[in-house]
Amino acid sequence: MAVREVGVVMNGVTGRMGYNQHLVRSILAIRDQGGIELADGTRVVPDPLLVGRSEQKLRDIADRHGLTRWTTDLDTALSDPSTLIYFDAQTTRAREKSVLAAIAAGRHVYCEKPTSDSVAGALELVRAAREAGVKNGVVMDKVFLPGLRKLRRLIEGGFFGRILSVRGEFGYWVFEGDWQRAQRPSWNYRAEDGGGITLDMFCHWNYVLEAIVGRVRAVTALSVTHIPQRWDEQGRPYDATADDAAYAIFELEDGTIAQLNSSWAVRVYRDELVEFQVDGTEGSAVAGLRNCRIQHRSTTPMPVWNPDLPVTEPFRQQWQEVPDNAVYDNGFKAEWEQFLRHVLEEDAAPFPYDFLAAARGVQLAELGIQSSREGRRIEVPEVGV
Structure with missing residues (x-):
């Protein structure tokens, strides 16, 4: 059986959610089970490349789990030819810029939500991903x-x-x-x-x-x-x-x-x-x-x-x-496996939890804030690019 390693840039793993749910209980758990099997029989094993702001925290996490690949420089991580997927679990304000950089580097993107703190920003990610032809998904655990x-x-x-x-x-x-x-x-x-x-x-x-x-x-x-x-x-x-x-x-x-x-x-x-x-x-x-x-x-x-x-x-x-x-x-792990198959299998079914679905969520939040501020009911229009 053929085994293929796929590089995954993981940005924000020093935070609680990025570390516990995504690195330990998803990516490392998938590695420990021997990867996932694709329709053609190939087994795919994710190979994480950790990214964050704190060198010490990254080193500690890498040492704790026997990992060797980490950096505090996102550009360096995105330029690594072995990486196919970019994952983002940073704070909301930092996410949009980093995701756009990953799209520009030709990486498929999977990220936490909200994808942006504005509908305009969320739709910009939809457009950028479509124009670049990269697959995209959002955590909807x-x-x-x-x-x-x-x-x-x-x-x-x-x-x-x-x-x-x-x-x-x-x-x-x-x-x-x-x-x-x-x-x-x-x-x-x-x-x-x-x-x-x-x-x-x-x-x-x-x-x-x-x-x-x-x-x-x-x-x-x-x-x-x-x-x-x-x-x-x-x-x-x-x-x-x-x-x-x-x-x-x-x-x-x-x-x-x-x-x-x-x-x-x-x-x-x-x-x-x-x-x-x-x-x-x-x-x-x-x-x-x-x-x-x-x-x-x-x-x-x-x-x-x-x-x-x-x-x-x-x-x-x-x-x-x-x-x-x-x-x-684990729900996070189950969605990770679905997204990995979506990226790696040629005839994979569409991934329903994409940037456009995430933009609808940001829109609802934005309209909810507006409703509270203005004290009124607000209709939700169709969101699109």
Whole structure:
């Protein structure tokens, strides 16, 4: 069996997401399993070339995992003839320039989202990739999670009947950083550095809703900063200029209404950090990262409102667990494997999670911010180049 190594420039691997999910749990995990097998029988093994700003951090990561290729100079990495793919997990503000450089170097591009902090910037990447003829993809990990895959399976099996609504709750308490360390980088809470939960999470909600029901046609949103002061990684106080919570109503193309709350200032009283409830004429489901529970029309109880008596209905026990019926790999790794096949196989199916799909997410975030600022409902136009 032929084995082929493919160079992958990985920019931003010194950050939490770039290191944990993309380097360790995806690329190195694919290497450890012996690569992926293509349709022609060839096995492809990714060979990472690490890029970042800190020489010491890169050296430490390389030594920890037995890697030899790293550099603090992106141009040097992109000029390496062995590299076929460029991956970017930098901060949002740094991403657009680096991705354009990779496209100009003729590299196929896979990157985190948002691809830009503006629709104009996101569409510029679409145009540049098309003109250069390079393949492109964006991390849309949540549709690869077991909970969402089970939800999709229910939809494909006609479980819901006509879907009426989607309700989602996402978030947790991010410590301010004074008396306990913050779990997220301080730039996330500074608008001038590209932070803000609306820009971050609406890009997710757009592709999740597209995968579950359909495209968003109107948005009404309220973005707020609940915690006005936080402390950075050096323990210095700073003004939180970015929104840390967003409350939104999305109207979908088939009339379905989606309500999604996102917050870094909420304490969790849910089974998982994110949960989506889908209600339809024939049944309902609640899906999280891994689990999914259902209640069919025929088994739906008949609660009676009576505030004078204690509730005795075991509501949670009246739902049925959806079985796995499959082996679910790490969602980030699964999408990496799909993108690698998309790049390397001549007759590969189109990759649906591309720059244009990402631009729709940026557009939804931009319109959500506008809706909050102007206090009104905004229709979502078709985005294109």
